[in-house]
Amino acid sequence: MAFHRAVVLAAHNPLLVGLFDGFVPRVRQTMVEMLRMRADFDEDADHTLHRLLHEAIAARDTAAAADLSRHHLTSLKESIA
Known part of the structure; x- marks a missing residue:
């Protein structure tokens, strides 16, 4: 998540940072589970x-x-x- 946030910060767009910071806590576990679903990961x-x-x-x-x-x-x- 730190890498992804750094990418968002690099865009220098406060709106994107706010969206990302609000989005990640709510979907982090879902993202982890999604990666685990990938048989070819x-x-x-x-x-x-x-x-x-x-x-x-x-x-x-x-x-x-x-x-x-x-x-x-x-x-x-x-x-x-």
Whole structure:
């Protein structure tokens, strides 16, 4: 969660920070359970994806950061559908 909050903070948008801070406590357990439902969950691959996202943000490569985020969210959605 700390990584995700840091990404939200990096957007420098107080509205997003407020939404995130209000959203996370209510759905944290659901997010954990959702990840456990994924039969193909690969923790190492997940950490690698998050590292690549961090690097893209640090490099201010918005296209790469958006693509990585989209890929991650799409794969989560498809894995539980």
